[in-house]
Amino acid sequence: MTHEEVHKRLTAVFRDVFDDPSLGISDSTTADDIDDWDSVNHITLIAAVETEFRISLSTREVKNLGNVGDFMKLIESKAR
Amino acid sequence: MLKQNRAELNYQELVRKARRLQPGVGQKLKIALLADVSTQHLVPILRALFASNGVDAHIYEAGFDTVQLEAFNPASGLYAFEPQLVVILQSVTKLRGLYYESDDRAGFSRSKADGIESVWQAIQSRLSVPIIQSTFVIPYERAHGHFGAKVAGTLPGAISEINRDLCERAQRHASVFICDIDYLAAWAGRRNFFDERLWALAKSLCSLELLPEVAQSIVDIAMASLGRGIKCVVLDLDNTLWGGVIGDDGLDGIGLGDLDEGGAFRFFQLFLRSLWERGILLAVCSKNTESTARRVFQEHPSMILREQHIAMFVANWEDKASNIRRIREKLNIGFDSMVFLDDNPFERNLVRQLVPEILVPDLPEDPGLYVRAICELNLFESAGASALDSQRTALYQTAQKRESEKQHFADLASYLKSLATVAELRRFDAASLGRIAQLIQRSNQFNLTTRRYSQSQCEVLMNDASTYPFSITVRDRFGDFGLIAVIVLKHSGDTLEVDTFLMSCRVLQRGVEQYAMNHIVEYARANNFKSVVGRYIPTAKNSMVREFFGQFGFERGAEAGEAGTEWRLEVSRYIPREVFINQPEEIAQ
Numbered sequence: 085m086t087h088e089e090v091h092k093r094l095t096a097v098f099r100d101v102f103d104d105p106s107l108g109i110s111d112s113t114t115a116d117d118i119d120d121w122d123s124v125n126h127i128t129l130i131a132a133v134e135t136e137f138r139i140s141l142s143t144r145e146v147k148n149l150g151n152v153g154d155f156m157k158l159i160e161s162k163a164r
Numbered sequence: 165m166l167k168q169n170r171a172e173l174n175y176q177e178l179v180r181k182a183r184r185l186q187p188g189v190g191q192k193l194k195i196a197l198l199a200d201v202s203t204q205h206l207v208p209i210l211r212a213l214f215a216s217n218g219v220d221a222h223i224y225e226a227g228f229d230t231v232q233l234e235a236f237n238p239a240s241g242l243y244a245f246e247p248q249l250v251v252i253l254q255s256v257t258k259l260r261g262l263y264y265e266s267d268d269r270a271g272f273s274r275s276k277a278d279g280i281e282s283v284w285q286a287i288q289s290r291l292s293v294p295i296i297q298s299t300f301v302i303p304y305e306r307a308h309g310h311f312g313a314k315v316a317g318t319l320p321g322a323i324s325e326i327n328r329d330l331c332e333r334a335q336r337h338a339s340v341f342i343c344d345i346d347y348l349a350a351w352a353g354r355r356n357f358f359d360e361r362l363w364a365l366a367k368s369l370c371s372l373e374l375l376p377e378v379a380q381s382i383v384d385i386a387m388a389s390l391g392r393g394i395k396c397v398v399l400d401l402d403n404t405l406w407g408g409v410i411g412d413d414g415l416d417g418i419g420l421g422d423l424d425e426g427g428a429f430r431f432f433q434l435f436l437r438s439l440w441e442r443g444i445l446l447a448v449c450s451k452n453t454e455s456t457a458r459r460v461f462q463e464h465p466s467m468i469l470r471e472q473h474i475a476m477f478v479a480n481w482e483d484k485a486s487n488i489r490r491i492r493e494k495l496n497i498g499f500d501s502m503v504f505l506d507d508n509p510f511e512r513n514l515v516r517q518l519v520p521e522i523l524v525p526d527l528p529e530d531p532g533l534y535v536r537a538i539c540e541l542n543l544f545e546s547a548g549a550s551a552l553d554s555q556r557t558a559l560y561q562t563a564q565k566r567e568s569e570k571q572h573f574a575d576l577a578s579y580l581k582s583l584a585t586v587a588e589l590r591r592f593d594a595a596s597l598g599r600i601a602q603l604i605q606r607s608n609q610f611n612l613t614t615r616r617y618s619q620s621q622c623e624v625l626m627n628d629a630s631t632y633p634f635s636i637t638v639r640d641r642f643g644d645f646g647l648i649a650v651i652v653l654k655h656s657g658d659t660l661e662v663d664t665f666l667m668s669c670r671v672l673q674r675g676v677e678q679y680a681m682n683h684i685v686e687y688a689r690a691n692n693f694k695s696v697v698g699r700y701i702p703t704a705k706n707s708m709v710r711e712f713f714g715q716f717g718f719e720r721g722a723e724a725g726e727a728g729t730e731w732r733l734e735v736s737r738y739i740p741r742e743v744f745i746n747q748p749e750e751i752a753q
Binding site: 100101103123124127128131132135141142143146147 | 175176179180183204205360361362364365366368372373
């Protein structure tokens with residue numbers, strides 16, 4: 085899966101979870117940049133990412149996810 | 165309840181749906197949610213699922229792990245919120261730690277159940293609203309492997325004990341409903357239910373995938389406690405109750421019994437019969453010649469359902485929507501309390517289009533999966549109290565409790581008072597006719613005249629202005645007996661004749677007979693009858709009521725062989741008997 089492909093699919097997941105069809109994300113996007121990105125939606129987001137990319141994240145990995153770039157790196161290392 | 169299939173229980177979809185909910189649409193219901201797990205993920209999907217049932221749920225989320233604090237503090241947010249329903253959700257994760265730290269493991273489950281019951285009591289002392297209590301999911305870890313099943317003092321063992329204990333205690337609290345999350349977890353698999361990571365991150369009860377199941381269960385129980393529920397199942401016949409088409413394949417050709425597909429239909433019929441036993445009306449709506457269809461019920465040796473189980477039998481060549489309307493009218497229930505089961509997608513869609521209020525679930529193609537599909541929808545959630553026929557197991561269990569309690573009371577009167585028995589007298593009505601006819605067929609011992617009226621004869625009595633046919637439904641604080649007595653009074657000049665007087669022996673010796681006789685004489689007095697005439701017709705089994713009328717001051721008349729003995733009472737001379745039975749309204753206050 086190319087970097088662009090991952091970015092495209094991750095953007096779709098974010099748009100879906102935060103219910104905003106025009107939402108754009110970059111590596112530096114954090115919870116501060118998206119209004120609804122609170123601890124509750126963070127869990128929903130993780131679950132949606134796992135479903136979309138058919139991967140499973142550990143508790144520690146989830147804890148260490150600070151920004152979208154971290155998501156990208158983790159997905160690229162795990163997804164086939 | 166779910167309308168057609170499980171696909172509605174998708175977490176992400178429900179979260180999206182919750183966001184789009186219009187405030188103020190539907191019947192408002194204030195729900196307090198107390199939990200020792202986090203509830204943030206549960207609340208939106210609860211609101212979405214309630215909305216699907218026409219309920220606008222306003223939810224009070226108590227703080228994390230504050231169940232006791234909220235319940236025992238009169239000034240808590242719980243009571244300020246004035247909920248109409250309280251939900252208590254508890255997780256085994258907290259109990260696990262407590263169990264291993266406990267000094268008294270043998271007494272652990274009991275003290276936990278005591279603690280939970282005292283929460284119910286605290287809430288009940290300030291609110292008279294239904295309480296939904298979750299069970300604990302039995303944990304998967306086993307220190308002894310399989311051998312642990314025969315070892316005392318294991319965590320899984322203690323948790324099953326708590327669950328059993330909670331369910332038993334809930335029987336004594338009519339307003340406490342059990343939400344059996346352990347059943348949900350067992351159904352889905354415990355390894356799918358528990359989500360250790362989600363617990364670590366968010367103290368979530370279970371995986372997000374299964375959270376909608378928990379929410380749906382709460383909704384189902386809440387709706388049942390509001391009196392919404394299925395009262396009637398309308399059944400197609402060919403390929404629904406048996407394999408094949410009776411009109412083509414004939415009695416010998418249809419699939420029903422132990423062989424091949426026949427077993428699937430048998431399983432389905434057994435399930436339907438269990439619904440009938442708990443008071444759900446069964447109706448037939450089939451495209452068939454009536455006599456051909458009825459013959460299967462009358463003559464096929466492998467049929468589980470017989471004509472006596474069917475409240476209304478409609479088999480003709482008209483469209484099913486019209487026939488369902490006819491069934492509804494006759495049974496006098498709402499479309500929204502009916503479900504229609506048919507293997508044929510065409511018929512299902514037709515009925516969905518023409519009668520949108522009625523529930524029409526999809527049935528799988530394989531009849532072996534019918535029961536599974538229906539159970540997955542949990543269509544028959546019940547609040548218990550309205551069952552027509554008795555839940556026998558529960559009855560026997562509660563009978564035991566009554567007995568054990570009986571020993572604590574010095575005299576019968578104070579015991580009877582403590583039972584808080586409620587009896588409801590009701591002129592025959594369409595919804596009860598099935599049970600009435602059944603009781604008339606079955607009662608042998610406490611039956612004065614043993615007149616075996618059929619269901620259609622009962623219907624004639626029901627509509628006869630010169631007859632007063634009524635039934636008595638009884639419950640007490642231990643449980644529900646259902647409809648247990650049938651009495652038919654006939655006007656005859658200035659005399660009121662007790663044509664039929666029969667009772668289930670389950671309720672003897674608690675004053676129901678006296679209560680009924682008081683009512684009979686009151687009725688006679690109010691309608692200006694001078695005397696009441698009763699009759700005892702002896703049979704091989706009813707000698708227990710030979711002197712029944714005598715005990716109420718009736719005078720013995722002539723004995724006339726098979727016509728029995730006539731007993732006569734002057735209305736003006738009757739002294740009402742003392743009873744400890746309440747009418748339903750008195751309790752409601």
